[in-house]
Structure formats: structure tokens, C-alpha cells
Amino acid sequence: MTQGYVAPIRNHLISLYVSGRVVGGGGGEKKNEWWWKESKDENELKRQREEEEREEEEREEEEREEEEREEEEREEEEREEEKSTLMGSCGRWYNSAVTGLPSGTLALLCYAMLCYAMRIYVQEENGDLQDDSVVV
Structure with a gap:
């Protein structure tokens, strides 16, 4: 019974192979x-x-x-x-x-400027400064 189905399929595959329709087939x-x-x-x-x-x-x-x-x-x-x-x-x-100042004087001047700037900063932070006036 299975041979009735297998033979036609096998023959068809063989014909495809021989005709070259299957990759690697002869001819x-x-x-x-x-x-x-x-x-x-x-x-x-x-x-x-x-x-x-x-x-x-x-x-x-x-x-x-x-x-x-x-x-x-x-x-x-x-x-x-x-x-x-x-x-x-x-x-x-x-x-x-x-220009021309000795180094000690220059350091003192820088320190004074820094102290003055810090004082202004602290006054601004505390709200003591009003109308952009600086109290020294």
C-alpha cells in the first residue's frame, strides 16, 4: 500500500534531479x-x-x-x-x-581685597546690603 504512494514521489524526485531542477542534480x-x-x-x-x-x-x-x-x-x-x-x-x-610693588606689599594688598570681597559677600547673604550700598 505505501509502495503505491512512494514510487510516484520517488520517480518525480529522480526526474527533478536528473533535469537539474534540484540544486546539485545531474544535467x-x-x-x-x-x-x-x-x-x-x-x-x-x-x-x-x-x-x-x-x-x-x-x-x-x-x-x-x-x-x-x-x-x-x-x-x-x-x-x-x-x-x-x-x-x-x-x-x-x-x-x-x-607694578613695582614689593612681593610682601602685593600679598597684603591681595589679602585686603579678599577680606573686603568676603565682607561684601557675607553682607549680601545676610541681607544687610540695601540699594547696592557697601558698608565698610
Whole structure:
């Protein structure tokens, strides 16, 4: 009973194999070459897509890095500008006023300026300062 079903299936598989419709079958060299070429083209397309994706990712990464560098440069320039603005007038006064003073006098002057600044800071924190007046 099973032989009635198996024989036609076996014969059909043998005919497919001989005609080359099954990969690796005898007599189907042209069919196999076509299949090989198709899979080769697919693999090449996959490689090209992967390469394009990698290149795109690299470009995006480079753009991000460049944007980060530009941002850091801008921040650095802003910091330098703030320093020059804050220290500009004070620094010029300090340099012109301190020129030629002995180091002990310079240290005493710096200590006095620090104490004065701390006193103003404490008055501001306590709320003792009113109308931007400084009580010495």
C-alpha cells in the first residue's frame, strides 16, 4: 500500500534531479549556474548595502564629532570672553597699580581685597546690603 504512494514521489524526485531542477542534480548545469549567479548577485548587493550603511554611519559619526568639537570650541571661546570681560578692567587696574610693588606689599594688598570681597559677600547673604550700598 505505501509502495503505491512512494514510487510516484520517488520517480518525480529522480526526474527533478536528473533535469537539474534540484540544486546539485545531474544535467542541470545551466540551472545551477543561474542559481549560483543569482545568489552571488544577492550576496554582492548585501555587501554593497552593508558597506553603504557603514559609510553612512561613519559620516554621521564624523558629523556628530565635528559638531561636538565646534560646540566645545564655542564654549571655550565664551569662557575666554567671560574671563577677559571680568578680568579686563580689573586686570588692567591691577597690573598698572601693582607694578613695582614689593612681593610682601602685593600679598597684603591681595589679602585686603579678599577680606573686603568676603565682607561684601557675607553682607549680601545676610541681607544687610540695601540699594547696592557697601558698608565698610
